[in-house]
Amino acid sequence: MIQWLPYLFLGLLLLAVLGWWVWDAIVHRSAAELLTPRQHRLGAESVGSRRDLGERIFGPQDWDFVVRETPPQIQRMFQRDRTLLAIAWLRRTRIRTSQVMHAHVAVARQSKDVQIGMEVKLALSYLLFLILSNSLIGWVWLRGPVQTRRIVRQTLQWVAWQRAAFERLMAVVDPANHKALETGFNQGTAQS
Amino acid sequence: MSYATRNIDIEPAITDLRSRTLSRLPGDFSRLVYLASSRDCNTGKYYHDGLAFHFSQNVASKAMALCHKEIFDRLVYASLGELIDELSNYISSTDERPEDFLKSWEHLGSYRITIPSECDELEADVFLSNLKMALAILQTRQKHASRDEQSA
Numbered sequence: 001m002i003q004w005l006p007y008l009f010l011g012l013l014l015l016a017v018l019g020w021w022v023w024d025a026i027v028h029r030s031a032a033e034l035l036t037p038r039q040h041r042l043g044a045e046s047v048g049s050r051r052d053l054g055e056r057i058f059g060p061q062d063w064d065f066v067v068r069e070t071p072p073q074i075q076r077m078f079q080r081d082r083t084l085l086a087i088a089w090l091r092r093t094r095i096r097t098s099q100v101m102h103a104h105v106a107v108a109r110q111s112k113d114v115q116i117g118m119e120v121k122l123a124l125s126y127l128l129f130l131i132l133s134n135s136l137i138g139w140v141w142l143r144g145p146v147q148t149r150r151i152v153r154q155t156l157q158w159v160a161w162q163r164a165a166f167e168r169l170m171a172v173v174d175p176a177n178h179k180a181l182e183t184g185f186n187q188g189t190a191q192s
Numbered sequence: 193m194s195y196a197t198r199n200i201d202i203e204p205a206i207t208d209l210r211s212r213t214l215s216r217l218p219g220d221f222s223r224l225v226y227l228a229s230s231r232d233c234n235t236g237k238y239y240h241d242g243l244a245f246h247f248s249q250n251v252a253s254k255a256m257a258l259c260h261k262e263i264f265d266r267l268v269y270a271s272l273g274e275l276i277d278e279l280s281n282y283i284s285s286t287d288e289r290p291e292d293f294l295k296s297w298e299h300l301g302s303y304r305i306t307i308p309s310e311c312d313e314l315e316a317d318v319f320l321s322n323l324k325m326a327l328a329i330l331q332t333r334q335k336h337a338s339r340d341e342q343s344a
Contacts, residue, residue, distance in 0.1 A: 053315060056318060057318065062322075066325075069329065074328055074332065077325065081321040082321075085314070088314055
């Protein structure tokens with residue numbers, strides 16, 4: 001029992017840091033307006049009439065239609081196809097965020113004016129994003145997008161909120177990559 | 193050439209294309225097939241004699257490409273039910289027997305040519321998947337209808 005204590009302590013410490021960071025982000029939300037998925041989508045739409053592909057893939061409308069109107073064989077086909085699409089979308093979202101993060105790390109390595117606190121927040125935010133997106137991919141692969149759509153929707157809202165906090169941090173730490181992040185999300189998560 | 197200048201050139205061509213040609217076609221799916229079949233598969237350029245005569249071949253091709261993408265976007269984000277209605281409308285507008293049409297489209301994968309040249313890869317996958325589903329659903333309905341006819 002005693003040998004587990006250090007791990008338990010580390011786990012609690014990590015949770016406390018994450019909790020503090022989440023609280024901090026909520027408290028300071030009013031200072032920099034959060035970019036909700038809908039706002040983001042409208043912004044993207046005005047640029048290139050783009051919409052949210054994630055919502056299109058995970059949305060319940062098609063599944064309700066398939067359940068109502070088609071035999072089980074077609075329902076299975078639908079589930080199989082949507083699982084593949086959902087995983088492809090989640091992977092792409094993860095890859096695009098990772099690309100921006102890697103670009104930021106490359107810039108930060110050469111910068112003499114690195115703010116440690118901000119970098120730690122950014123790293124934690126990115127880590128949390130990776131954990132969430134990988135968990136979602138596994139979850140969708142196991143259960144399919146239909147059974148997991150509620151948890152996916154909640155997680156995506158959380159990810160959108162995380163993303164807003166991540167973007168705010170990037171805007172402060174690395175304005176150049178912040179622009180790339182905005183573009184990447186416009187083409188990756190929000191509208192696609 | 194700047195984006196704004198290019199838009200000024202293309203906008204009248206787009207308006208012309210919409211009002212004279214596309215509005216006469218029954219539904220977005222018919223428009224999509226029309227625009228895709230006006231494209232040269234070897235070069236990716238679109239051809240429309242009337243439009244090219246009034247504007248230029250280059251402007252006509254760009255206007256058609258933009259309209260193609262616009263209609264494709266609408267269909268990607270249309271629900272499966274709406275897509276099925278669009279596809280049914282298109283099938284009715286052709287002279288083919290629905291069962292032959294559905295069989296041919298399923299076996300040949302003819303619907304793949306309807307994807308615009310410049311589009312998001314995942315959007316194309318979503319569209320193709322939805323279209324495959326729509327074909328399967330229409331085929332099932334078709335089979336049920338012919339079975340009902342035979343039993344009657």
